[in-house]
Amino acid sequence: MLLGAHMSIAGGMDKAVERGMALSCTAIQLFTKNSNRWNGKTLQSDEVARFLELKKRSGISHVIAHDSYLINLASSSATLRAKSIAALIDEMERCRTLEIPYIVIHPGAHLGSGEDTGIKNITDSLDIILKRTDGWGVDIALETTAGQGTNIGYIFEHLCRIMSGVEEKDRVKTCLDSCHIFAAGYDIGTNEGYHKVANDFNRLIGFDNLVCFHVNDSKKGLGSRVDRHEHIGNGCIGKKFFELLMNDKRFKNIPKIIETPKDKDAKNDKVNLALLKKMAGDAAS
Ligand code: MN
Ligand code: MN
Ligand code: ZN
Numbered sequence: 057m058l059l060g061a062h063m064s065i066a067g068g069m070d071k072a073v074e075r076g077m078a079l080s081c082t083a084i085q086l087f088t089k090n091s092n093r094w095n096g097k098t099l100q101s102d103e104v105a106r107f108l109e110l111k112k113r114s115g116i117s118h119v120i121a122h123d124s125y126l127i128n129l130a131s132s133s134a135t136l137r138a139k140s141i142a143a144l145i146d147e148m149e150r151c152r153t154l155e156i157p158y159i160v161i162h163p164g165a166h167l168g169s170g171e172d173t174g175i176k177n178i179t180d181s182l183d184i185i186l187k188r189t190d191g192w193g194v195d196i197a198l199e200t201t202a203g204q205g206t207n208i209g210y211i212f213e214h215l216c217r218i219m220s221g222v223e224e225k226d227r228v229k230t231c232l233d234s235c236h237i238f239a240a241g242y243d244i245g246t247n248e249g250y251h252k253v254a255n256d257f258n259r260l261i262g263f264d265n266l267v268c269f270h271v272n273d274s275k276k277g278l279g280s281r282v283d284r285h286e287h288i289g290n291g292c293i294g295k296k297f298f299e300l301l302m303n304d305k306r307f308k309n310i311p312k313i314i315e316t317p318k319d320k321d322a323k324n325d326k327v328n329l330a331l332l333k334k335m336a337g338d339a340a341s
Pocket of ligand 3: 285
């Protein structure tokens with residue numbers, strides 16, 4: 057089972073691996089730098105060595121990066137877009153150094169210029185980025201969004217259009233966030249709804265193009281377009297979805313990462329991960 061959580065890098069990149077190991081994770085997600093700043097401090101070679109060494113003997117087979125929140129490839133401001141492109145390339149360079157094959161990114165917010173323009177800005181930006189990072193072994197995973205504000209990515213069609221719009225199609229994959237798609241209006245809480253949404257995703261994007269799941273319940277209702285994560289089974293999506301997901305053989309080899317609310321001693325993560333494991337185990341026995 058490829059299961060884990062988003063882990064803090066406070067104290068060094070290797071600390072994220074350490075935190076993952078403490079919870080017996082087999083997959084983790086991390087930021088490669090402070091997620092609220094444009095510039096990160098340069099990765100030191102001893103920190104990188106510690107990270108790679110610990111990862112090797114950690115039992116964590118999948119490490120996935122997430123980009124910083126400031127990046128907006130959909131922006132129509134040439135300045136902000138150039139800054140975003142440079143920042144994402146910098147983060148992909150960090151991924152290359154840390155041997156992380158995928159970085160999850162938010163597609164972007166059009167900020168009033170309209171969805172068509174936003175999508176065009178994203179594909180143009182990605183073309184520049186993919187050209188500059190050719191051969192690095194680091195690819196993009198576009199995350200589904202809740203559609204808050206002017207965010208693009210709240211319907212699968214958006215991601216599909218971006219993926220078919222870029223030149224290097226094989227380097228743009230996806231990340232499916234359960235809280236986001238539910239808030240965006242995909243009713244995954246019932247058996248029938250779950251299978252319908254999975255079929256829609258497979259038809260438009262394809263399971264082959266799915267790199268990871270963000271496994272989160274939602275504080276807000278179906279179609280609310282508000283992005284607030286809740287503990288597994290305690291939110292508006294409810295337990296049924298997570299039971300279906302954890303037992304869906306089609307997704308057996310796709311890492312599942314929780315981004316549920318954190319507390320000080322990682323107790324929340326422990327509870328959420330244990331619950332998901334139990335759901336998977338229950339059906340297997
Ligand atoms: Mn995200
Ligand atoms: Mn997410
Ligand atoms: Zn979210």
